[in-house]
Amino acid sequence: MDFAHDAATQELQRTLLDFMDSHVHPAEATFHAQLGELDDRWAWSRVPVLAELREAARERGLWNLFLPGEQGKAHGAPGLTNLQYAPLAEISGRSGHLAPAVMNCAAPDTGNMEVLAMFGTPEQQERWLTPLMDGRIRSAFAMTEPDVASSDATNIATRIERDGDELVLNGRKWWITGAMNPECEVFIVMGKTDPEASRHRQQSMVLVPRDTPGLEVVRGMEVFGYDDHEHGGHAELRFSDVRVPAANLIGPEGAGFAIAQARLGPGRIHHCMRSIGVAEMAIQLMCERAEARTAFGRTLSQQGVVRDWIAESRVRLEQLRLLVLKTAWLMDTVGNRGAHTEIQAIKIATPATVQWILDKAIQVHGAGGLSQDFPLANAYAGIRTLRFADGPDEVHKNSLAKAEIARHQH
Amino acid sequence: MDFAHDAATQELQRTLLDFMDSHVHPAEATFHAQLGELDDRWAWSRVPVLAELREAARERGLWNLFLPGEQGKAHGAPGLTNLQYAPLAEISGRSGHLAPAVMNCAAPDTGNMEVLAMFGTPEQQERWLTPLMDGRIRSAFAMTEPDVASSDATNIATRIERDGDELVLNGRKWWITGAMNPECEVFIVMGKTDPEASRHRQQSMVLVPRDTPGLEVVRGMEVFGYDDHEHGGHAELRFSDVRVPAANLIGPEGAGFAIAQARLGPGRIHHCMRSIGVAEMAIQLMCERAEARTAFGRTLSQQGVVRDWIAESRVRLEQLRLLVLKTAWLMDTVGNRGAHTEIQAIKIATPATVQWILDKAIQVHGAGGLSQDFPLANAYAGIRTLRFADGPDEVHKNSLAKAEIARHQH
Amino acid sequence: MDFAHDAATQELQRTLLDFMDSHVHPAEATFHAQLGELDDRWAWSRVPVLAELREAARERGLWNLFLPGEQGKAHGAPGLTNLQYAPLAEISGRSGHLAPAVMNCAAPDTGNMEVLAMFGTPEQQERWLTPLMDGRIRSAFAMTEPDVASSDATNIATRIERDGDELVLNGRKWWITGAMNPECEVFIVMGKTDPEASRHRQQSMVLVPRDTPGLEVVRGMEVFGYDDHEHGGHAELRFSDVRVPAANLIGPEGAGFAIAQARLGPGRIHHCMRSIGVAEMAIQLMCERAEARTAFGRTLSQQGVVRDWIAESRVRLEQLRLLVLKTAWLMDTVGNRGAHTEIQAIKIATPATVQWILDKAIQVHGAGGLSQDFPLANAYAGIRTLRFADGPDEVHKNSLAKAEIARHQH
Amino acid sequence: MDFAHDAATQELQRTLLDFMDSHVHPAEATFHAQLGELDDRWAWSRVPVLAELREAARERGLWNLFLPGEQGKAHGAPGLTNLQYAPLAEISGRSGHLAPAVMNCAAPDTGNMEVLAMFGTPEQQERWLTPLMDGRIRSAFAMTEPDVASSDATNIATRIERDGDELVLNGRKWWITGAMNPECEVFIVMGKTDPEASRHRQQSMVLVPRDTPGLEVVRGMEVFGYDDHEHGGHAELRFSDVRVPAANLIGPEGAGFAIAQARLGPGRIHHCMRSIGVAEMAIQLMCERAEARTAFGRTLSQQGVVRDWIAESRVRLEQLRLLVLKTAWLMDTVGNRGAHTEIQAIKIATPATVQWILDKAIQVHGAGGLSQDFPLANAYAGIRTLRFADGPDEVHKNSLAKAEIARHQH
Secondary structure (H helix, E strand, O other), X not given: OEOOOOHHHHHHHXXXXXXXXHHHHHHHHHHHHHHHHOOOOOOHHHOHHHHHHXXXXXXXXXXXXXXXXXXXXXXOOOOOOHHHHHHHHHHHHOOXXXXXXXXXXXXXXXXXXXXXXXXXXXXXXXXXXXXXXXXXXXXXXXXXXXXOOOOOHHHOOOEEEEEOOEXXXXXXXXXXXXXXXXXXXXXXXXXXXXXXXXXXXXXXXXXXEOOOOOEEEEEEOOEOOEOOHHHOOEEEEEEEEEEEXXXXXXXXXXXXXXXXXXXXXXXXXXXXXXXXXXXXXXXXHHHHHHXXXXXXXXXXHHOHHHHHHHHHHHHHHHHHHHHHHHHHHHHHHHHHHHOHHHHHHHHHHHHHHHHHHHHHXXXXXXXXXXXXXXXXXXXXXXXXXXXXXXXXXXXXXXXXXXXXXXXXXX | OEOOOOHHHHHHHHHHHHHHHHHHHHHHHHHHHHHHHOOOOOOHHHOHHHHHHHHHHHHOOOOOOOOOHHHHHHOOOOOXXXXXXXXXXXXXXXXXXXXXXXXXXXXXHHHHHHHHHHHOOHHHHHHHHHXXXXXXXXXXXXXXXXXXXXXXXXHOOOEEEEEOOEEEEEEEEEEEEOOOOOOXXXXXXXXXXXXXXXXXXXXXXXXXXXXXXOEEEXXXXXXXXXXXHHHOOEEEEEEEEEEEEHHHEEOOOOOHHHHHHHHHHHHHHXXXXXXXXXXXXXXXXXXXXXXXXXXXXXXXXXXXHHHHHHHHHHHHHHHHHHHHHXXXXXXXXXXXXXXHHHHXXXXXXXXXXHHHHHHHHHHHOHHHHHOOOOOHHHHHHHHHHHOOOOOOHHHHHHHHXXXXXXXXXX | OEOOOOHHHHHHHHHHHHHHXXXXXXXXXXXXXXXXXXXXXXXXXXXXXXXXXXXXHHHOOOOOOOOOHHHHHHOOOOOOOHHHHHHHHHHHHOOOOHHHHHOOOOOOHHHHHHHHHHHOOHHHHHHHHHHHHOOOOEEEEEOOOOXXXXXXXXXXXXXXXXXXXXXXXEEEEEEEEOOOOOOEEEEEXXXXXXXXXXXXXXXXXXXXXXXXXXXXXXXXXXXXXXXXXXXXXXXXXXXXXXXXXXXXXXXXXXXXXXXXXXXXXXXXXXXXXXXXXXXXXXXXXXHHHHHXXXXXXXXXXXOHHHHHHHHHHHHHHHHHHHHXXXXXXXXXXXXXXXXXXXXXXXXXXXXXHHHHHHHHHHHHHHHHHHOOOOOHHHHHHHHHHHOOOOOOHHHHHHHHHHHHHHHOOO | OEOOOOHHHHHHHHHHHHHHHHHHHHHHHHHHHHHHHOOOXXXXXXXXXXXXXXXXXXXXXXXXXXXXXXXXXXXXXXXXOHHHHHHHHHHHHOOOOHHHHHOOOOOOHHHHHHHHHHHOOHHHHHHHHHHHHOOOOEEEEEOOOOOOOOOOHHHOOOEEEEEOOEEEEEEEEEEEEOOOOOOEEEEEEEEEOOXXXXXXXXXXXXXXXXXXXXXXXXXXXXXXXXOXXXXXXXXXXXXXXXXXXXXXXXXXXXXXXXXXXXXXXHHHHHHHHHHHHHHHHHHHHHHHHHHHOEEOOEEHHHOHHHHHHHHHHHHHHHHHHHHHHHHHHHXXXXXXXXXXXXXXXXXXXXXXXXXXXHHHHHHHHHHHHHOOOOOHHHHHHHHHHHOOOOOOHHHHHHHHHHHHHHHOOO
16 A cells, blocks of 8 residues: 655656646636637637647646556556556646646546547547547547436436447437537447346447437536536537447447446546645635635634634545545556445545535635635535536445445354 | 414415415516526616516515515505514525515615615605615615625725715725616715724715716626626626715714614525525425435435435424524514624524535435526525625624623623 | 413523522532432432422422423323423423422423323322322333334334233333332333234333332443433343233223323423523533633633534524424424424434534533533433434434425425 | 555554454453452452463563554564554554553553653663563553643643752642552653743653652542543542652653653554544444344345445545554654644544544444443543543644644745
8 A cells, every 4th residue: 555656756746736837827817718709618629728738738748647557558648557647637636627628638538538448449449539639629428317317327218229230329418528519529428228138238338429410419507607618518418310330339239337337437536636636726725815814803814713624624635635545556456346445435535525625715715715706616516516426425325335234244 | 482473474475475376486487588688688677577577566565575664664665573574585585586576675675775764864765765665776785895804894995085075985895786787776885984983983884876987897796607697796896086975975974884783684684584495495396306206216205315314404494494583573572683692693504504405405406406407506606605694604603602601701 | 383481481480590599509419429328329219308309399389390281280280381391391401310300300200190191090190190290209111122123113022911810021121211219119111912913003001010020120221431320220121921910001902102102292392491401501611611711822712613612502502492492382282293293303403402512512621521520421421312212313304304205295 | 655564564463363352352251350359440450361361462472562663672562663553553442441451552551651761761761661561560641630721731730849859749630541540650740840941841741659648549530421440540639749759850851841742643643543443343333233223124224324324434434544544654754743744633533533433333223322232332432532632622723724824825
């Protein structure tokens, strides 16, 4: 159980911190200004400054860091371990959505690239993985449905029926992150190919290009009042007799559930790593504000209740970070399946802890903390959604408890 | 300590419940559609259906219910007690901002009308109070400032200087609710007239018409991602050598702090009453959703954790409602000053309890609970701001504790 | 919904407060000293000073206040309403177990007297109720069993079999409060008379005198480290072919569940009323200590975190008291059955709130707060048991939630 | 940051686990029975079976594991690192106070041995350290005082005055753990030698043999009704002109505060390690009980709320353990001073987390969970005291927050 950052990681940390200071932070205002000038407010990946930043990141080797190990190397990434990637993802998480996008390490593309790297055919990889790794296109992952509790993946109802050499999709999806961006060119869609198969063999995954007839982007979902257009929004989609070649199937028919499971672990830990960065940002703002603001004759930083919040924030966050690091280390050493319980644990612990810290940071900022003048309310909205991501916390707690109870039977 | 609803109140409850079902709820979609068609998205009070609804409310006696007692009657209101108004405000709170506006019972106009009724000269009342009671104009209350902790009212820094028969204002305000609406014709502005006076005699309040030169509406503040344009937003204002006649002073010079205190009690209890309605709405949605949704073979309403949330919600809300009713009763019987501790207590308890209930209701709804498809996330944003309204909870807790400690000294 | 204390109640409050100051508080040390000198440490009701106090209480009309209405009057009690009794029970609760015993208002005798008054035959009333009302004997209520989850009353396994004119009992009970006291002369025992009957008709209640052969008092149960000998402890009992006349049956055979239900409501509300008194005592001690103790240059009462605790304590307790008063009022006006939901609600809310307040009061006292030098830890232990009394909170929450969900179905 | 258990640690873990199963657990009932037969109920270290167990532990090398590094080796201990000792202390903590005593690793002797090893003269070491390391005598640490907030060590008021070659002590102490045991032969007493010195140079530490005239053991303090006689209780002491040779001074005059600080770190981490063992015991009992108990037709382990508690317990405990391991590793690598913030953090986090878990484990056990039939209530009482040990949590949070705020200043 060795969580130390090795020399290569420390070097990358330095490079990334420098890059954040020299490039990312100074460009944030520009990014938002240029985004506001686009014809299509959802087309964030067309913002000019982004191209410059991505070029600069790539030059510094800050590119595709998320794809681990040999697989990463096979596709031109440095192939870091999860443990090596963790502190870098944390740094990128401190500044919202820009840094991950600049480094080609933004969800949901990362998860999709992993799926294609693991399960894609050479043709699929050439057609979709290569431009994704190059950052030339964007993608989305279409699993959640409005009409069923998607936490139970066997509920997924979108139909995928074979018709000769084609697959025909019918159904509805929502909360498809990134899909409002017109440059999101392909969707990985989960649907039911065989309702008669056993519970975990009914689903399949298929690649659906954006421009396929019958695929309609209905609207963007909002989170609190945010439409998240600066990273592609969350679309509701309707599939009406959408036809794709059978060759667009990822893996064998009936493998959808297994692929979804394989995709979950890395996705969760990346979220958690970045969320820790969010919490660090919140603690920093909270401390700065507490020191700068005076009420009733003393700075907020001298008020006992504010100190209590700051101490609790630090103590909780240190514990959380160690759990995430342990999980990364386990994924590296015993594999995602062996780290199953820990992956559940960080999924449960992270949003609860970070949401608590953000709430306190907001409170220290007064009403301004809820506004566009600070990143706290927006971060809160994003973290709040994590309590639903991959199923609500309650589903994961239930599962983790069952395993714990079983461990104690004789 | 008699909280029973008398016959008049019960009659008004029936009338209001009928009116909500027959008029308000059916008009909600129309209101938002017509609002979307306005040239000025902030001019919500121009929405055509609103005029119809207001006419219908007035015909039914559901008009200006908020202004209590003899004062209310003197200005053409029915003059309910706070205890009589409480259950009506709760009903109106169940459906967001539309019902209070329809009934001419919406903040911040209500508090401003109270100030004018209590402290305004006959000329001020004729010029501003009458059209406000008639619902012909809107108003705002400009106290909070971006540069100081406004919870400590003595921090208010906007300068009001006398220059002959005029008052000259300079300073900045923000979070001025309703002020983005172009029909918001007048601001009650708190500022410092005498920095040398004793601590609670430095401030004064003055009426500033919207079109006064030097008054600039800088921008709208957002809460989470909501701009709250459907009830006039929250403006940042800049006053640069804004001149008004000295006759626009409300009450004597130096009375600003006292007037602000007098305005707080009713404002808070109205918020709390409506917030209880918000919580009732949340419990109802939570129960309906829990019964309608199935995961892992059972409805959510059969899951122990969901039941725990529902039971806790009900138990907490019943206690909160009783505290609010007691406070209303105290305000009616011993006056706002005599109810000081209870007014603080409901200010502390209400947002904490209602926020907790909303969070659980959201969780039962899945990600949809955070979206525009349900009123829960928007309500959460609104309730969250109450933890800052009239100063952060911590200020009120500190004050309440000091009084409690003093009570136990010998 | 009128919670005002009427003139009679106010008079009794004054009398009781005087009596606490003049008699009960001054006698507390004597009570414990004399208790320590008894041959049998469990025989608390033999403590000499207690007889004097009881005589004095009776003279002042502070006797049997718990038995409500006409029923109370029929048996020589003043026959207060629940609402009248509430503030008196609260006062008595501020000082531990002595005051209720002095006033003949101590559990479990109170519940047993109610059962006998409601369901006893004239012979049973003469034999047991009269000496109980006179305070000449003590009693216990034997329901809970070690081998089953007694929260589900249908689990009760103790067998009661008819054999001619006799009933034969076999089984085990525990947590039988008061039963270690040798002056506890009679047990009301719940057991199964007909395992084949429908679910709620299987149980019966029977009076079993202490000296009946086959009834063994096995040991006293401890709560944390307390054996609670100063109010009779909590016994484990074993019934081995215990024979009593069939005339000892209370009510008809099969009525045990219904009688238990009837006994619960008043028992719970009495506990809750006294618990509020416990919380008031804790707040008082917390404030006094905070003012008296200095650390790091300031009194604890000047520390923000301590003030936060005190404010939260007051705000939570006010809400709780109102809920208990409302419940008492409902029991008086619509009956115990009509107040079912509220009785559940106070059972859920009271121990949670009071435990929280006690924990903070302890923390303000430092380690001393956990010791015999203050009443806080002992009170904490007592309140903690209430989270199990009449079934764990979770059972009541589950039931209350089911009712709430049903209310919202269409 | 490598927390892996090395081969030596794993070997010791196996040995200790075997020893717990073969010797300690089977002897627990005997220990309590023999303790009950002693003439002096406080003289727990005279229990015959203890001598046998200690002999067996020593044979297996399970002796004095607590004293780290070269210092440990210099005094005949194996000299483990903190990281090596951590999992062993956790195992010993699972079974209450017996295992640490058997292994000569019980507080407060451990801290006292460290003080003597670090600061004692050769004569002091021979006279006191050697028999302590041999387990022939017991000791106590007398710092806390009833009349001052001892969390602020500069408050310590006991006077130590020099009179020729002697030191004269006058003052009161309480909560002196272990001191009720007549075999507790020596006290390390902290007192004020120079009230005029600078704040952190006023205190000194001195060795006071139990039989010194003027030293009175006044009484034992209770914790929730427990007198903790099975590990020596918590004494109140009075020093009245107690005279010891000046050679009994530990370190130089005025070094008391510094020695106390040096003693704190290891003491805290040992407590935390054992507390994690307590929490593991609680989770195990909770799971076993939940599986064994049925209510309303399902085992408790199938109830959603119980599962939620179990999952939360595991997730919280994993985070806590990692934080404790990191702290141990830091103490080993950068020293106790370098681990200052982490030592504060575990002091804050451990009792809060473990208390929460114990509360839930108790709730799953019903009222039995509070009784002598399970170790949970006793463990709860012990853990609750940790929120005061070395000062209340609030003091440590305040200090940690100040450091965090300072870190963010520019």
